[in-house]
Amino acid sequence: MDELDRQILTILRRDSRTPYTEIADSVGTSEGTVRNRVERLVEEGIIERFTVATRTGNVKAMIEIGVAVDVDTSEISERMADWTEVDFVWQVSGEEDVVVVADTADTGALNEMITRARELDEVVSTKTRLILDEKLG
Numbered sequence: 001m002d003e004l005d006r007q008i009l010t011i012l013r014r015d016s017r018t019p020y021t022e023i024a025d026s027v028g029t030s031e032g033t034v035r036n037r038v039e040r041l042v043e044e045g046i047i048e049r050f051t052v053a054t055r056t057g058n059v060k061a062m063i064e065i066g067v068a069v070d071v072d073t074s075e076i077s078e079r080m081a082d083w084t085e086v087d088f089v090w091q092v093s094g095e096e097d098v099v100v101v102a103d104t105a106d107t108g109a110l111n112e113m114i115t116r117a118r119e120l121d122e123v124v125s126t127k128t129r130l131i132l133d134e135k136l137g
Contacts, residue, residue: 001046004029008037009047014136016050051087059104059130060087064096065117066125073097076122085113096127 007027011018020034027034041047067076073091077098081089088101100117104110110128117123 001041004033005037005041005046008034009041012038012047012050059107059110060134061102061104061110061131062129063100063102063114063117064127064129065098065100065123066095067097067122068124071097071122076120080117083113083116085109096125101131 004027008023011023011026020031020038024031024034038047067073077089077091080086080098080100085102085104086100087103088099090099090101091097092099102110102113104113114126114128118126
């Protein structure tokens with residue numbers, strides 16, 4: 001990955017719907033070059049997915065999850081990533097092992113998801129933080 005790839009990724013992180021022609025103008029190259037670079041970044045797994053940020057009025061939260069010492073955090077992270085309410089799952093360093101970013105319809109749905117996490121044998125603790133506001137970086 002070179003500097004041009006990084007510039008393209010910076011633009012796509014802010015808005016994944018940015019037209020290739022607009023990206024090309026911003027980074028000083030052709031639309032075809034941008035298209036080829038993005039396709040390669042997808043094929044190589046550098047770009048995992050294109051996503052949508054919404055302002056739905058839903059309840060958003062970060063659930064910090066501690067797991068037992070002998071647990072494979074990759075495996076539990078993959079399982080949680082399949083839950084419909086989950087936007088992101090991060091394996092992190094520090095006190096907790098996994099952070100789940102959830103987008104639920106209401107606090108009841110959030111509580112059900114937290115309960116589902118707590119019922120997993122591998123989970124030893126949870127700590128939830130409601131997301132009050134967010135800005136795109």
